[in-house]
Amino acid sequence: SLFLENVGLLRAEKLFSTIVYLDLTKPISDENITVTDTAFRDTPVRLYLPKKKSKRQRPAVIFLHGGGFVLGSCKTSANDFLNRWMANKLDAVVVGVEYRLAPQYQYPIPYEDAVSAIKFFLQDKILEKYGVDPTRICILGESSGGLMAASVTQLLQNDPDFKNKIKAQVLIYPSLQIIDSFTPSQREYEHNPILPRDMTIKIGCLYFTKDQALPQAVRKNQHMPQGSRHLFKFVNWSSFLPEKYKKNHVYTEPILGRLNKSYPGLTDSRLSPLLVNDSQLQKLPLTYILTCQHDILRDDGLIYVTRLRNVGVKLTHDHIENGIHGALTFIASPFYLHQGFRIRDKYVSWLEENL
Numbered sequence: 001s002l003f004l005e006n007v008g009l010l011r012a013e014k015l016f017s018t019i020v021y022l023d024l025t026k027p028i029s030d031e032n033i034t035v036t037d038t039a040f041r042d043t044p045v046r047l048y049l050p051k052k053k054s055k056r057q058r059p060a061v062i063f064l065h066g067g068g069f070v071l072g073s074c075k076t077s078a079n080d081f082l083n084r085w086m087a088n089k090l091d092a093v094v095v096g097v098e099y100r101l102a103p104q105y106q107y108p109i110p111y112e113d114a115v116s117a118i119k120f121f122l123q124d125k126i127l128e129k130y131g132v133d134p135t136r137i138c139i140l141g142e143s144s145g146g147l148m149a150a151s152v153t154q155l156l157q158n159d160p161d162f163k164n165k166i167k168a169q170v171l172i173y174p175s176l177q178i179i180d181s182f183t184p185s186q187r188e189y190e191h192n193p194i195l196p197r198d199m200t201i202k203i204g205c206l207y208f209t210k211d212q213a214l215p216q217a218v219r220k221n222q223h224m225p226q227g228s229r230h231l232f233k234f235v236n237w238s239s240f241l242p243e244k245y246k247k248n249h250v251y252t253e254p255i256l257g258r259l260n261k262s263y264p265g266l267t268d269s270r271l272s273p274l275l276v277n278d279s280q281l282q283k284l285p286l287t288y289i290l291t292c293q294h295d296i297l298r299d300d301g302l303i304y305v306t307r308l309r310n311v312g313v314k315l316t317h318d319h320i321e322n323g324i325h326g327a328l329t330f331i332a333s334p335f336y337l338h339q340g341f342r343i344r345d346k347y348v349s350w351l352e353e354n355l
């Protein structure tokens with residue numbers, strides 16, 4: 001498409017930062033939705049509250065934006081547009097969570113910000129204040145926000161105070177593991193203009209450190225510590241990827257212990273929701289996963305689909321054959337990317353039926 005050709009001319013990093021930095025919107029209400037910036041505990045959030053009177057309580061969607069924990073905001077014009085549109089279409093309360101970002105705030109601060117804001121929102125008195133039906137709450141995340149959504153959902157499901165509070169999780173082209181950087185999609189779409197592998201690794205590593213040894217090791221898939229071999233069975237694409245995506249790729253085991261420094265986050269399921277075992281996965285709520293073909297993160301989503309189906313989690317999976325990573329980012333001006341609207345309509349119509 002013309003769009004992809006244009007993107008190819010720019011350096012993707014420049015494009016990314018242009019989009020996310022210059023583009024923050026103010027909280028502007030419209031005829032249907034009251035938009036406010038506030039804070040849940042210490043985490044800033046943007047709230048979208050439908051204006052029209054409702055006889056019954058409303059569903060709620062908690063939105064976690066993407067950007068590799070380094071870029072992005074729930075206030076970009078694309079995300080503001082999406083969240084406003086969702087609030088209107090679903091007659092739902094939408095909460096955009098503005099967690100802090102690396103490299104200034106490294107792991108686990110962004111995650112803890114999100115958890116703290118979400119737990120605050122899920123209190124009965126707060127749900128009541130916003131007219132939210134406590135049985136109809138969804139967590140939705142895209143890209144790295146999808147990783148956060150998946151791990152927060154796992155956390156809450158294991159917490160007696162929050163168990164069953166989340167009715168559904170929606171993961172849009174999510175990243176779901178950081179332990180294997182040689183999945184077939186990582187190899188096939190290494191040079192994809194939207195999320196090239198090098199840039200993704202460079203950005204992703206800033207979540208832990210600015211030390212260049214980490215991204216160098218990740219590029220070679222040699223970043224995991226000694227003693228972590230048992231974790232690879234949970235992300236082994238050779239066992240979980242449908243045949244059509246394996247093609248002629250050959251599974252090679254990552255080499256362990258090459259990185260001198262160790263980062264505890266590398267083995268933490270909060271950063272790799274795929275690392276939990278089947279009995280943990282079994283507890284998860286209704287799930288929607290969308291994957292895009294042209295996406296280095298494609299296989300993370302596909303592996304989660306297989307693993308969740310294997311343990312009987314109720315799940316809907318949409319795969320966009322010509323899909324590119326991050327299409328929702330290009331839904332607003334000046335791009336108006338058609339595919340972004342298609343993706344939005346797919347998951348929002350699923351939410352209309354299931355939330």
Ligand SMILES: *[C@@H]1O[C@H](CO)[C@@H](O)[C@H](O)[C@H]1NC(C)=O
Nearest residue numbers: 030031032033084085088089
């Ligand atoms: C308000 O809602 C109506 C009905 O859904 C819609 O037609 C209209 O475009 C909405 N207004 C805005 C500013 O989104």
Ligand SMILES: *[C@@H]1O[C@H](CO)[C@@H](O)[C@H](O)[C@H]1NC(C)=O
Nearest residue numbers: 229232233236238239251253
């Ligand atoms: C990955 O799966 C393949 C085949 O399914 C198997 O031969 C290999 O031992 C597995 N490796 C790990 C580390 O789980």
Ligand SMILES: *[C@@H]1O[C@H](CO)[C@@H](O)[C@H](O)[C@H]1NC(C)=O
Nearest residue numbers: 213214216217258259260261
């Ligand atoms: C790890 O440390 C050893 C010894 O200090 C050094 O020779 C080697 O280059 C280091 N490796 C990396 C990847 O930094």
Ligand SMILES: *[C@@H]1O[C@H](CO)[C@@H](O)[C@H](O)[C@H]1NC(C)=O
Nearest residue numbers: 158275276277278279280281
């Ligand atoms: C699965 O993981 C949980 C939490 O880490 C652990 O308590 C449980 O024993 C594990 N179950 C199996 C079957 O390994």
